[in-house]
Amino acid sequence: MVEHTIRSLLREGVILLRESGCPSYILDAELILCHILDMKRIDIIKYRDRVLGEEEAVDFFRLVEERKKGKPIQYITGCQEFMGIDFCVRENVLIPRPDTEILVEKTLELLKGKEKLRIADVCTGSGAIAVSLAYYIPHAYVYAADISEDALECCRRNIERHQLGRRMKLLRGDLLEPLFEEGLEGKLDALVSNPPYISKKDMDSLPTGVRCFEPHLALYGGREGMDFYIRILKDADKLLKKGGLLAFEIGYDQGRALKKIIQDHGIYKDVRIEKDLAGLDRIVYCYLEE
Ligand SMILES: C[S@@+](CC[C@H](N)C(=O)[O-])C[C@H]1O[C@@H](n2cnc3c(N)ncnc32)[C@H](O)[C@@H]1O
Structure with missing residues (x-):
């Protein structure tokens, strides 16, 4: 032998x-x-x-x-580091990306110094954003919502792993619906989301590891990739407090279009686009008018 x-x-x-x-x-x-x-x-x-x-x-x-x-190494080892924190990952759940750290970092910066925050992360997946926010803002209560049972199970493990159960709640349902069911109308200081945003044309050019192994449900954002932003924006104002923060991760070519959609709503102020380290548009954020 x-x-x-x-x-x-x-x-x-x-x-x-x-x-x-x-x-x-x-x-x-x-x-x-x-x-x-x-x-x-x-x-x-x-x-x-x-x-x-x-x-x-x-x-x-x-x-x-x-x-x-071609199976991603994270699905083999079951873990991925994000924002300096270890996350469990599993098949059927999107692997957290370093790109998404920009959204978390900006949200932390914008919420700095505010007391007793109530935050919701819609389309939470593994909970990368929600868990990081709860981890780094000790006085925040964070809701993590997703439609996928696999995602919520994975997020549950990450909440337990970092002992955040007392300041986090998992909600299952279609986009904002579970937040309304939870009675959060007018109660959120911030609503953040990295929803599916890959357009039809870009789906075909995704790397094999992503296209063949990561969940379609987490990727495809409709023909132009904008469907989820439009749907979230339809009712986000009803959940936010006056002056509340709304922040999205976006695809590199979606900044201007999303900024215009938000401005056309006429109820948000200070709409900004921020770039990632590669110089590409990566997040859009704004505040609900006072
Ligand atoms: C791009 S992934 C983001 C995951 C995680 N937030 C991250 O940044 O790593 C999008 C997530 O949206 C969820 N999703 C897709 N359709 C949804 C819907 N209609 N309502 C709620 N969540 C949905 C998927 O299950 C997936 O977890």
Whole structure:
């Protein structure tokens, strides 16, 4: 029988992933092994000569095969870091993106110094935005809403993981509906959302890992990608307090169109577009008139 060590498995995993065209083949082989052995990356470097069992080797090659087929590494390891916090992720739930940190950072900045906040994150997915806001604003109460049971289950795990259950509530339903059912009319200091916003034409050019493995429900935003913004804007004013903050993540080419839609409502002020680190439009925010 072949004896496997951390070093030998890594070497074989790296070769298999490199040959399959996986761009981050070294890191991914290491992350898969860390996941199987429940070890930190530094430890698999320190203990390269540790002998591994047959079962661990079989599991390793099974997961390497999944990665070779394009499954995102986060669905294999079940985790993703976001805003410096560890998040559980699972299939059928969108993997939190670094791009979305801009929306959280801006929201934190805009809400700074305000007391006793009530915030809602609509289309919450894993809870990346909602959990981060609750984590970084200790006096906030945060509602996390989504239509997908898988998303809410994942979000529930993230709330528990960070012990935020006393300041967060999960709501299931279509966009703003569960917020109305919860009796939140006129009570929100802020409503944030990263809804599905990929247009019909852009759906076809998504990278394979996204198109084949991430949920369509989390991506497709209608023909122009604007459907969810339009639907949220229809009733968001009824949930917000006067002067309340409304903030959206957007696609790189949606800023001007969304700004105009918001301005046409005639009830929001200070409509702003902010760019991400790549210089692309990434968020739009505004305030409900006083
Ligand atoms: C782009 S993902 C965002 C997930 C998360 N907020 C993030 O930033 O990582 C969009 C989310 O919208 C949810 N969604 C799609 N249609 C919805 C609807 N009609 N009502 C509520 N949530 C919906 C999906 O389940 C998905 O979790």
